[in-house]
Amino acid sequence: MNWTLVVGGMTQHVALITGAGHRLGAATAQRLMDEGWYVFIHVRSSVEQAEQNLRDAASRNERVCGEILQADLTVDAEVEGLVKSVIQHPLVKANGLAGLVHNASFYSQASFEDTPLETYRLLNRLHMEAPYALSQGCLAPLKQAQGCIIGIVDTSWGRAWEGLAHYTSSKAGLRQLMLNLAGELAPEVRVNCVAPGAIMAADWESEHFTKVLEKVPMGRSGEANDIAGAVHHLLSSPMLSGQVLHVDGGWTANEPQ
Numbered sequence: 001m002n003w004t005l006v007v008g009g010m011t012q013h014v015a016l017i018t019g020a021g022h023r024l025g026a027a028t029a030q031r032l033m034d035e036g037w038y039v040f041i042h043v044r045s046s047v048e049q050a051e052q053n054l055r056d057a058a059s060r061n062e063r064v065c066g067e068i069l070q071a072d073l074t075v076d077a078e079v080e081g082l083v084k085s086v087i088q089h090p091l092v093k094a095n096g097l098a099g100l101v102h103n104a105s106f107y108s109q110a111s112f113e114d115t116p117l118e119t120y121r122l123l124n125r126l127h128m129e130a131p132y133a134l135s136q137g138c139l140a141p142l143k144q145a146q147g148c149i150i151g152i153v154d155t156s157w158g159r160a161w162e163g164l165a166h167y168t169s170s171k172a173g174l175r176q177l178m179l180n181l182a183g184e185l186a187p188e189v190r191v192n193c194v195a196p197g198a199i200m201a202a203d204w205e206s207e208h209f210t211k212v213l214e215k216v217p218m219g220r221s222g223e224a225n226d227i228a229g230a231v232h233h234l235l236s237s238p239m240l241s242g243q244v245l246h247v248d249g250g251w252t253a254n255e256p257q
């Protein structure tokens with residue numbers, strides 16, 4: 001394929017979004033592709049859904065908008081393979097990497113007593129180690145594009161959440177990693193977080209989700225597109241770095257940390 005440096009007179013923006021086969025990650029990929037970005041849609045298992053999303057984006061935008069890269073982010077060798085696929089890609093060599101979105105996650109609820117250390121380790125790998133390795137491995141193309149890294153965290157920071165110690169603590173680690181890198185990688189690379197509130201319930205939490213919504217000043221859940229819009233805003237705002245953008249309908253403001 002002939003990869004051109006410029007598209008419509010502008011540098012082609014390229015992004016990698018992890019866990020982008022469905023739900024919030026897929027909406028974010030769609031948004032970026034519709035804004036003219038070329039998106040590496042990382043998946044672990046949602047290949048068919050990602051293929052359909054790519055076909056839809058191609059037909060809406062009348063161009064190839066991205067491609068799928070598959071990896072289990074809890075396996076070091078697969079993270080390394082993902083980094084290689086990205087940094088050796090001709091489009092990245094030509095344009096650098098303008099966006100890296102750490103979105104992949106696994107959300108489950110179980111009491112501390114019933115959660116084995118292995119579950120905790122897997123979440124630490126997914127939420128902290130993989131973002132660390134991907135950010136480090138992709139640093140040269142991120143600098144080349146004066147790019148932006150975004151960690152998708154959540155609103156749990158600083159408070160106790162029943163049955164979520166394994167999840168919230170690894171998200172806290174991701175948040176701190178991102179804020180630290182915002183200082184360390186400036187001025188070449190910006191680093192930010194998006195903290196979704198109650199956006200899209202997991203299958204197991206519909207009852208809990210309804211209770212949460214009673215505490216949200218906006219009185220409703222958000223939509224996947226709200227997260228996509230926040231990510232796009234951070235990616236395209238050259239003075240924003242070190243921010244944690246809460247997309248939560250005012251929930252955090254109502255329950256200060």
Ligand SMILES: NC(=O)c1ccc[n+]([C@@H]2O[C@H](COP(=O)([O-])OP(=O)(O)OC[C@H]3O[C@@H](n4cnc5c(N)ncnc54)[C@H](OP(=O)(O)O)[C@@H]3O)[C@@H](O)[C@H]2O)c1
Pocket residue numbers: 018019020021022023024025042043044045046047071072073074102103104105106107126152153154155195196197198199200201202
């Ligand atoms: N949904 C909400 O309301 C909400 C609220 C607060 C924060 N967030 C955060 O927002 C982000 C997106 O939320 P979501 O609900 O759309 O996420 P999700 O469906 O729970 O997970 C996103 C993707 O992560 C991937 N993933 C899981 N384990 C993986 C592994 N070992 N290796 C590689 N990929 C793996 C899965 O990919 P495959 O499908 O390809 O296997 C999955 O599609 C997450 O970081 C989440 O913590 C969401």
